[in-house]
Amino acid sequence: MNVNLFQKIKNYYHRAQSSKEWDKLIKSENWLILDTETTGTDKTSQIIEIGIIDPYGHVLMNQRIRPIGISRMPAQAKKVHGIGIPDLKDSPYFADIVQEFMAIISNKTILCYNADFDYRLLMQTAEANDMRIGLNNFSCVMKRYAEYVGEWDDYRKSYKWQKLPGGTHGAIGDCNATLAVIVRMATLKR
Numbered sequence: 001m002n003v004n005l006f007q008k009i010k011n012y013y014h015r016a017q018s019s020k021e022w023d024k025l026i027k028s029e030n031w032l033i034l035d036t037e038t039t040g041t042d043k044t045s046q047i048i049e050i051g052i053i054d055p056y057g058h059v060l061m062n063q064r065i066r067p068i069g070i071s072r073m074p075a076q077a078k079k080v081h082g083i084g085i086p087d088l089k090d091s092p093y094f095a096d097i098v099q100e101f102m103a104i105i106s107n108k109t110i111l112c113y114n115a116d117f118d119y120r121l122l123m124q125t126a127e128a129n130d131m132r133i134g135l136n137n138f139s140c141v142m143k144r145y146a147e148y149v150g151e152w153d154d155y156r157k158s159y160k161w162q163k164l165p166g167g168t169h170g171a172i173g174d175c176n177a178t179l180a181v182i183v184r185m186a187t188l189k190r
Contacts, residue, residue: 021144023186025111026183030108031055031108031111031139032052032054032055032108032109032110032111033110033111033112033141033175033178033179033182034052034111034112034118035050035051035113035171035172035174035175035178036051036118036121037049037080037083037169037170038077039070039074039077040076040077041117043124044124045124046065046068046094046121046124046128047094047125048064048066048067048073048081048083048091049063049065049083049170050063050065050097050101050171051171051173051175052101052104052175053172053175053176055179057176060104061100061104062171062172063092063097064087064088065091065092065094065097066091066092066093067085067088067125067128068093068128068129069128070085071085072085080169081169081170093129094125094126094129094131095129095130095131098126098129098131102133105135108137109137110135110137110139111139111178112138112139112141112142112178113141113145113164113167113174114140114142115139115141115142118138119135141178141181141182142162142164144185145162146158146159146160146161148185164177164178164181165177165180165181166180
C-alpha cells in the first residue's frame with residue numbers, strides 16, 4: 001500500500017475517533033475548561049490568572065493571582081499576556097482562593113489547551129504557596145485537536161500541535177477559544 005494513502009487513512013481514523021470521543025464527552029456535560037496565564041514556563045514560574053468556564057461558556061472563575069516571591073514579571077511573559085506585577089498587587093494569593101478553585105473543579109473532567117502545562121503550573125503554584133493539591137481528570141484539547149487536524153510530523157512521529165485558533169492570551173478568552181475548538185471537533189450539533 002502507498003505510504004501516503006496509508007497515512008491519509010490513519011489520519012481519517014484518528015479524526016473520526018477524536019470526534020466520537022468528544023461527542024461522548026460533550027454529551028456528558030461533566031467537564032469544564034480551564035486556562036491559566038503565568039509568570040513564564042520554567043520550573044519556578046507561577047500562575048497569575050485562572051479562568052474556568054462550563055460547557056455553555058458560563059464563567060465559573062476569572063481570577064488574577066499574586067505570585068509568591070516574584071517582584072518583577074519576566075519581559076517575555078508580560079509580552080504574551082500584558083500583565084505586570086503591579087497589576088496583581090491587590091489580587092489574592094493562590095492559597096486564598098484554593099478552596100473555591102477545588103470546589104469548582106471537584107468531580108469534573110478538566111479540559112485545557114496544553115493540559116500538561118496548566119497541570120504543572122497549578123502544582124508549582126500550590127508548592128510555592130506551601131500547599132499540596134490533588135488534581136486529576138485533566139485532558140488535553142491541544143493533542144486531540146492535533147489529531148483532528150491530522151498534520152503528521154515525521155520528525156516527532158506524532159501529529160503537529162496547532163496554535164489555539166482565536167486564542168487571546170487571557171485566561172477566559174483562551175477558555176472560550178478552547179470551547180470553540182471542542183465544538184468544531186464534535187459531530188454533535190449544539
